[in-house]
Amino acid sequence: MLINGLPGDSISASDRGLAYGDGLYRTLEARHGTPLLWHWQWQRLAADCAQLRLPCPDEALLLREIASVAAELERAVVKIVLTRGGGQRGYAMPDGCSPTRIVSASAWGGYPAERAAQGIVARWCDTRLALQPLLAGVKHLNRLENVFARSEWRDPAIAEGLMLDMAGSVVEGTMSNLFIVRGGELLTPPLDRCGVSGAMRASVLDAAANLAIPARVVRLLPDEVLAADEAFVCNSLAGIWPLRQLHTRHWHDWPLTRHLQLALQGGS
């Protein structure tokens, strides 16, 4: 682990990342120190920094630090955390912010391969996402809603929970973005009021464009998800997991989802 470029494993107990969740993060896969989906990760990181008014670190510096922590690992989970650092007591953003940058890696065997191959069982979460356009889309450090949603079930046969917003629209999984297929069209919810805009979501939308698959960002109700021809969740570590079961609905084949899985193989 590197803290502001130096080996370490702790941060100041006064850091605003701890005090207020005043920061953001990304989780990604690296192979021998090379991050996958970097184009999208970097794009999202830079956008999130802008939305939180955090200074964005230098891209080449981040890549060097990822290589440094993950080089020895064939396959690693890399986590980047950026916070607004220290500063005087109180909520106000400090003048002359000195951000804290944490880059860490751990060896990773990958998720069970059958999730991508045979699909997963998902559930509906009771925990709703609050509507907050100011923070929507950002992978910030205020994640108590996700913690509560993920704590609704312990059954390891359930791989993901889907979350609605307070207005009743389906938004995403606790740790993934959601897509459905309807009449040959790829649909995914907007992330303008809540939710996290993931790098894999961006990559899927890009792949769909390259494959001339029509795709649209549109609000979805639970019944529309249950009635979909196909549905899948995705994130940078999981890739694409087709939904095999959600509530009473079962799916058995996923032709368009398979097409996207194949197109994204290789991952970057």
Added chain:
Amino acid sequence: MLINGLPGDSISASDRGLAYGDGLYRTLEARHGTPLLWHWQWQRLAADCAQLRLPCPDEALLLREIASVAAELERAVVKIVLTRGGGQRGYAMPDGCSPTRIVSASAWGGYPAERAAQGIVARWCDTRLALQPLLAGVKHLNRLENVFARSEWRDPAIAEGLMLDMAGSVVEGTMSNLFIVRGGELLTPPLDRCGVSGAMRASVLDAAANLAIPARVVRLLPDEVLAADEAFVCNSLAGIWPLRQLHTRHWHDWPLTRHLQLALQGGS
């Protein structure tokens, strides 16, 4: 500063308090190591632990740690932070949670006395509080809304900003709770959908009951605050600050507010 009872000033960079804002805090005043308003602080801390499903620390232990960090200081700001500690990667609350407990103190000269004496200038914030009943009232570590609201102004003549929720009701200040007086009655907004339930708010409601001042928890619209006979904000460090000006409204005397200020003098 004590971290889990031991002198220190840093925490693990993998702590869930940093990763997800998965924890809570209290800020309070201590005199020679004795915390003020402790009855209410402890009540709120215990309630917040229950709402976040965090193990609540032993009260006597906390009091010993506060005394230890603040004993040498005539007047100190004490901060208590409790997090869900470490644990495996991912949002799920870990089995056998080992919380992190941070108790720190710093010397403090108090806020300028004229704020309580002559009242303050407050403003309306554009940043709205999202509606999330699951977390409402808790002083948790997901505080980006407060950070954004407090960053809307830099004019030091403005002491506080008042925040509305997404539904348009007035909830609180960025770092304080709000009361108004209307027709001899004390009114304060409910904190059932958002906001922080402060120890001083509880203490004010208790004082009002003791003084036989009628008090009610009721949703308030901005126009009702502007039309109030008196208005004040309060927190554990500030005590009670009457509002002298809000937007176009000016107040010049605060008979019931003064009554409460006097009743609460002594502070515990």
